[in-house]
Amino acid sequence: MSGVDKRSEAEPIRVQVPGQASAQLLSADGGEAADGRGQLSWALFEWARNPYVILITIYIFSPYFTSTVVGDPVRGQTIWGNINGIAGFFIACLGPILGAIADTGGRRKPWIAFFVALMVPAMFALWWAMPGEGGLSVLTIAALIVLIAVAFEFSAVFHNSMLPAVAPHERIGFLSGLGLALGNGGALIILCFMLWAFMLPGAVGWSFVPEAPLFGIDASAHENSRISGPIVAVWLLVFSLPLLLWTPDVKGASVPVKLAIRRGFGSVVGTVRKLRHYRNIAIYLAARMFYNDGKTAVLVFGGVYAAGVFKWGALTLTVYGIVLSIFAVGGGFFGGWLDDTFGSKRAILVSIGGTALGVLLAVSITPTEIFFLPYDAASAEPVWSLPFFATWPELMYLIVVLLVAICITAAYANSRTMLARIAPISKMSEFFGIYALSGTATAFLGPLLVGAATHLFQSQRAGFASVLLLLGIGLAGMLFVKEERAEAAE
Structure with a gap:
């Protein structure tokens, strides 16, 4: 077949594969x-990826790092913000180029394997993130x-770009949603296990x-927090294997790496020059940039707001995280x-609208207001x-926030x-690189807006x-x- 069948999308498109008794669905590309x-x-x-x-x-390593390793929560939060800012800079600069390289070089799975190989040892090394002079600086x-965050986002570029080649058009929404559900499900299992095995024993x-904590974990040495690094490292290594073994890759041309990089960079430059041709995509990515920053701020500050307004402690916040993950x-x-x-468009309107409604209702609740x-x-x-959610305002x-959790995940x-x-279709990886850029280029905007408004009004609610x-x-x-799908500009 020389191109995509132009028949109605509502009609399943099938191809007869020699040697098979039944017809095989065509992918979206x-x-x-x-x-x-x-x-x-x-x-x-x-x-495999999302438990990181x-x-x-969010829940375990970052608060341990900012409060215990650094020793000063304010300075620690500043350092954590700078770390993510540096990572965002590299992602913004290189994401579209890497996506374009995948388009010119073909295969995605070798790149995914490469980034997994970077992430696994770096995650495992977090075990030695100890307070004081005994561990890593x-x-x-x-x-x-920074290395993990950059590799994490770049693996997403290549993984996301595989979707149209893997699934039929009528199933890409389901498969995308299934991936997000599995990601949250894996994190939930690990979070519950750590709560049972390392956090609650002795408490x-x-x-x-x-x-007592399992495997001889010493809570006084913060091993119950540090173990999160090795756990997500082993989890990623094991559960990346099915993709690498059983998901078919795009058949790539034998293009040397240097040539692929040169072509990829040139392709990005050409795409930027032709943005007028991709006006619809540009509008979408701009809109996503704003609502994605809003979603990120909700995730970052939802627990902070609750902890400050309702005076929640570690136990309540842990249960809060588990319930939201479910x-x-x-x-x-x-x-x-x-x-x-x-x-997709109506789905985004519903999921982002639901998130906004949930935030409005959330800030309408305090210990003395519902x-x-x-x-x-x-x-x-x-x-x-x-010993948690004991008052009606807290429960409400x-x-x-459960509504917010559902809608935010749906929006992703x-x-x-x-x-x-x-x-x-021919520029899918390149646009997923730009997609990653639109999700990170202004990642500072949400936290900056929340911080400025909080300071201006001296109110967490505002x-x-x-x-x-x-x-x-x-x-x-x-x-x-x-x-509607855009035609590639030549």
């Missing part, structure tokens, strides 16, 4: 789609985190909890259903005897699928509510995006 095992293996790479985000950047830890007297799994499937049922209405906390009885906040799945539907501005701009931009 017009080639032969992967079989069920290959498609599942593609989605399973999210299961939950354990290292702060500068060395920072270098490791509670529950019969189902071990009396519902985020459902968000991946919800996003896939939205996408396949209503299309949905901006007064609540008499002094005379109220606890909801239950559990949790319920509202919908956003990826949207680009897969509108980018030119600071957290400021993310509604970013979500609103992104939502408005999506109204001007058309869900």
Whole structure:
């Protein structure tokens, strides 16, 4: 077949493979789609990769690094922000070029294997991130985190660009959502295991909890936090194998690396020069840039806001993370259903609109208010005897944030699928590189806006509510995006 079949997308496109009794579905890019095992293996790479985000950047390692390794939470947060800023700079500069290299050089899996090979030892080395002089220096830890973050994002460029070649057009929304759901599911399993095996032992007297941390882990030496590095390293190594073994790769031409780099760089420059031809994609990426910054700020500051307003401690925040992760799994499937049922554009409008509504409701709740209405906390009885979410405002906040968790996860799945539907097939990796750039080029914007608003109004509520501005701009931009595939500019 010389090109993509132009028949209605609602009609399944099938090709008869010699030696098979049944017809094989074509992929979204017009080639032969992967079989069920290959498609599942593609989605399973999210299961392998995404626990790094939950354990290292959100719940376990980052607070340990900023508060214990650095020793000063304020200075530690500053250093953590600089680390992510440096990583974002490298991603912004090199992401589109690497994507273009994949387009000119063909195969994606060797690049994925290369970045996994960089990430695994760097993650494992975080075990030696000790406070004081006994382990790695702060500068060395920072270098490791930058390396992991850059390799993580670059692996996503090549992994995302495989989607149209792996799945039939009518299943790319489902497969994208499945990947996000699996990623959150893997992180949830690890988080629950660490809570049971390393965090609760010695702290509670529950019969189902071990009396002491497993494997001789010494909590006094912060090994229960440091072990997160080796865990995500081994997890990534093991569960990357299905993708590398069973998901078919794009057949690549034998192009030397230097030539691929030269062609890739030239392709990016040419694409930038021809942005007028890709006006629809440019509008989409600009809109995504704003709402993605808003989503990131919600993820970063949601727990901070709750901890400050409701005075939550470590136990409550851990349970909070586990509960949100459970519902985020459902968000991946919800996003896939939205996408396949209503299309990517409408799905994004629903998921980002739902996120904005959830944030608005969240900031309407304090210990003395529920949905901006007064609540008499002094005379109220606890909801239950559990040591977390014991008041109605806390419980209502949790319920509202569950909506946010579902919608944010759905939005990640919908956003990826949207680009897969509108980018030119021949430049898919290049545009996923630009997609990564649009998600990181202004990553400072959300935290800066929240910090400035918090300082200006001297209010956590006002600071957290400021993310509604970013979500609103992104939502408005999506109204001007058309869900149609662009033709490659030659």
